[in-house]
Amino acid sequence: MKSRRKFIKHAGVMAAGSLLVPYACTPKKSGEGEADTLATDNTDELLNKAGKDMGLQLYTLRNEINNDGLEATLEKVAGIGYQWMEGFGYENGKILGKSPQEFSKIITDLGMSLPSMHAVTELTTSGGKSAIMDAMRQAAEDSKTAGAQYLVYAYLNETERTSLDDYKRHAETFNQFGEICQEVGLQFAYHNHDFEFETFEDTIAYDYLIENTDSNLVKFELDLYWITKAGFNPIEYFEKANGRIELWHVKDMNNQDEKFFAPVGQGIIDFEAIFAKKDVSGMKFFFVEQDQTKEQPPIEAITDSYKFLNTAEFVS
Secondary structure, three states: OHHHHOOOHHHOOOOOOOOEOOOOOOOOOOOOOHHHOOOOOOHHHHOOOOOOOOEEEHHHHHHHHHHHOHHHHHHHHHHHOOOEEEEOOEEOOEEOOEOHHHHHHHHHHOOOEEEEEEEOEOOOOOOHHHHHHHHHHHHHHHHHHHOOOEEEEOOOOHHHOOOHHHHHHHHHHHHHHHHHHHHHOOEEEEEOOOHHHOEEOOEEHHHHHHHOOOOOOEEEEEEHHHHHHOOOOHHHHHHHHOOOEEEEEEOEEOOOOOOOEEOOOOOOOOHHHHHOOHHHHOOOEEEEOOOOOOOOOHHHHHHHHHHHHHHOOOOO
16 A cells, blocks of 8 residues: 555655654546545435444545545535544644644534544654654654544554564564553554565464554554455454454455455445454444545545445444
């Protein structure tokens, strides 16, 4: 996911020496144009504050946020019926260009909450371990100010995941991140892609992180798409992690050879079976995310996902 390592366009260029690695706004794909605006004719009809509580990872709408503004985008999200937001784009003390206080107010004024915040800080720097920890503490304090309960480490750069020794180092660091987050009043968690399911020295990297991080300090946000694409069963990992998978990314996978992203309920992932084991997982919050879309604008994709989950009997 190289796009997650590019810069947020409207947030400015990262200051030299910064220990924070921001998310990205990716360019539009061919075929996306006027149809990829926030305007939808039936938004008012979708407003459903009596609907089921569910969340959205805002990375899904990075282009909309960049082009139309955070406030206008979040108004649409609230109109669909989403209640929980998961933030991204933390850089230089701001979230998507807003101070933590401003970001929190925008969300709460729309009747939504921010239970979780994604941040990516450097794991290797010439500044040494103290600089790494200082950057995490600042991210934790700002996330707490914004109203978050979880701070989620969202992505390992390619150079940070080449060997089991890398993951041994990260397990130690994540325990320390967990201590910092607890001191601030947050819970630290780690979010996966598919590369964590590679095997090094007969050890699956994700298994190593589960087995070698403190169960109180480090929880997990399981991305149901990426673990499935890696060829593993989410339910088996609910059992392996023993109640530590407190957050989910809910996204679907199409049935084509490429196994591309799909709105929830329009693909091949068995969400009914997964939700039936939510207590085994320890799930507290789940967030819809769709990294990319092809045939429809992202706002329509997340609307379809919401409609499916809001009417699904297995979602309480």
